[in-house]
Amino acid sequence: xxxxxxxxxxxxxxxxxxxxxxxxxxxxxxxxxxxxxxxxxxxxxxxxxxxxxxxxxxxxxxxxxxxxxxxxxxxxxxxxxxxxxxxxxxxxxxxxxxxxxxxxxxxxxxxx
Amino acid sequence: xxxxxxxxxxxxxxxxxxxxxxxxxxxxxxxxxxxxxxxxxxxxxxxxxxxxxxxxxxxxxxxxxxxxxxxxxxxxxxxxxxxxxxxxxxxxxxxxxxxxxxxxxxxxxxxxxxxxxxxxxxxxxxxxxxxxxxxxxxxxxxxxxxxxxxxxxxxxxxxxxxxxxxxxxxxxxxxxxxxxxxxxxxxxxxxxxxxxxxxxxxxxxxxxxxxxxxxxxxxxxxxxxxxxxxxxxxxxxxxxxxxxxxxxxxxxxxxxxxxxxxxxxxxxxxxxxxxxxxxxxxxxxxxxxxxxxxxxxxxxxxxxxxxxxxxxxxxx
Ligand SMILES: [Cu+2]
Numbered sequence: 225x226x227x228x229x230x231x232x233x234x235x236x237x238x239x240x241x242x243x244x245x246x247x248x249x250x251x252x253x254x255x256x257x258x259x260x261x262x263x264x265x266x267x268x269x270x271x272x273x274x275x276x277x278x279x280x281x282x283x284x285x286x287x288x289x290x291x292x293x294x295x296x297x298x299x300x301x302x303x304x305x306x307x308x309x310x311x312x313x314x315x316x317x318x319x320x321x322x323x324x325x326x327x328x329x330x331x332x333x334x335x336x
Numbered sequence: 337x338x339x340x341x342x343x344x345x346x347x348x349x350x351x352x353x354x355x356x357x358x359x360x361x362x363x364x365x366x367x368x369x370x371x372x373x374x375x376x377x378x379x380x381x382x383x384x385x386x387x388x389x390x391x392x393x394x395x396x397x398x399x400x401x402x403x404x405x406x407x408x409x410x411x412x413x414x415x416x417x418x419x420x421x422x423x424x425x426x427x428x429x430x431x432x433x434x435x436x437x438x439x440x441x442x443x444x445x446x447x448x449x450x451x452x453x454x455x456x457x458x459x460x461x462x463x464x465x466x467x468x469x470x471x472x473x474x475x476x477x478x479x480x481x482x483x484x485x486x487x488x489x490x491x492x493x494x495x496x497x498x499x500x501x502x503x504x505x506x507x508x509x510x511x512x513x514x515x516x517x518x519x520x521x522x523x524x525x526x527x528x529x530x531x532x533x534x535x536x537x538x539x540x541x542x543x544x545x546x547x548x549x550x551x552x553x554x555x556x557x558x559x560x561x562x563x564x565x566x567x568x569x570x571x572x573x574x575x576x577x578x579x580x581x582x583x584x585x586x587x588x589x590x591x592x593x594x595x596x597x598x599x600x601x602x603x604x605x606x607x608x609x610x611x612x613x614x615x616x617x618x619x620x621x622x623x624x625x626x627x628x629x630x631x632x633x634x635x636x637x638x639x640x641x642x643x644x645x646x647x648x649x650x651x652x
Contacts, residue, residue, distance in 0.1 A: 264616065286620075288473070290473060301475060302473035304443060305407075321515075324473075325469045326558055327513045327514060327517050327518075327558065328556065
């Protein structure tokens with residue numbers, strides 16, 4: 225239910241940030257896939273997207289989480305319940321990420 | 337801060353005796369350590385507490401105050417920390433100082449740090465801090481914590497001091513966590529620890545405190561520290577080592593040789609026993625049960641006692 229009401233300001237901010245960080249030329253309206261954080265788990269564990277698409281991580285858990293790329297290419301701020309973070313992926317490959325607070329939480333983004 | 341404490345040795349305390357620690361359960365933990373083996377004293381009555389405290393130095397452990405946590409309907413983390421601190425103020429024997437084993441705040445916000453400082457500061461006691469992972473999630477990734485608590489510390493906030501013949505070491509194991517990993521001390525901190533312990537007499541009682549448990553409580557939920565074994569190896573030669581942690585919001589205790597391991601309750605919210613739920617995280621319990629699951633710990637070191645005793649007290 226929290227997933228239906230992400231913080232619009234943060235989301236916009238994160239999206240802007242992500243676009244600047246990862247591909248200034250990517251259109252902000254590119255297709256967006258969603259990863260939900262719930263009960264200390266990233267759902268789905270593996271998300272497959274096309275180049276240039278973005279992933280929005282939405283925290284619907286009752287705990288704070290931080291989404292961190294294993295290769296260090298992105299790191300969200302602290303996401304409390306209802307907050308979200310968007311990352312854009314412009315290169316093909318398999319990218320793993322984890323929670324900076326609870327590193328046993330892991331997920332993968334596959335960019336085709 | 338550490339220097340002040342060093343000079344504040346309580347009358348009657350000598351360094352050849354081990355530590356007696358009493359821990360108040362719920363809001364804190366009361367530790368009595370003698371000969372390296374702790375006794376956990378649950379809910380001491382006033383007379384018992386007075387007896388144990390005679391000729392002893394007491395310090396308190398509070399942990400996981402999570403100021404900013406707002407998922408409970410009836411109370412806030414500010415309310416329950418205030419209740420815990422009220423218990424501290426009501427003690428007949430004033431503790432020498434307090435330690436806070438991290439997760440002072442929930443979101444590392446300035447207002448949260450301010451509230452915690454105001455409430456804890458109202459005791460007038462010295463407090464030695466180490467950060468929890470929730471204290472390092474400001475945009476500067478720890479700058480806010482270090483600006484407040486970094487004075488006299490090294491690296492991410494580790495430090496050591498002496499009090500009453502006991503050597504205290506505050507370690508930081510919540511920085512640079514790796515995917516799939518547990519708590520992390522890191523090479524730089526381990527090298528500092530080795531140096532800090534070098535040349536110290538094995539008869540010096542040692543208290544180590546850090547946020548995440550320094551032993552393997554439940555790795556599946558991240559309740560352990562990857563490189564703790566290296567720290568414990570350095571501590572092995574000491575006759576009395578007491579390791580105090582937080583993070584798991586419940587009391588777990590283990591004695592291994594001369595080492596005693598103990599985790600404190602949170603003042604904010606409980607977490608499930610290992611393996612009794614699918615995942616860790618806040619347990620939202622009925623208001624009338626909540627305070628019996630929150631608390632603090634008191635540690636009391638006494639001359640002539642062989643054993644360090646730990647007492648936990650709840651907020652109920
Ligand atoms: Cu997390």
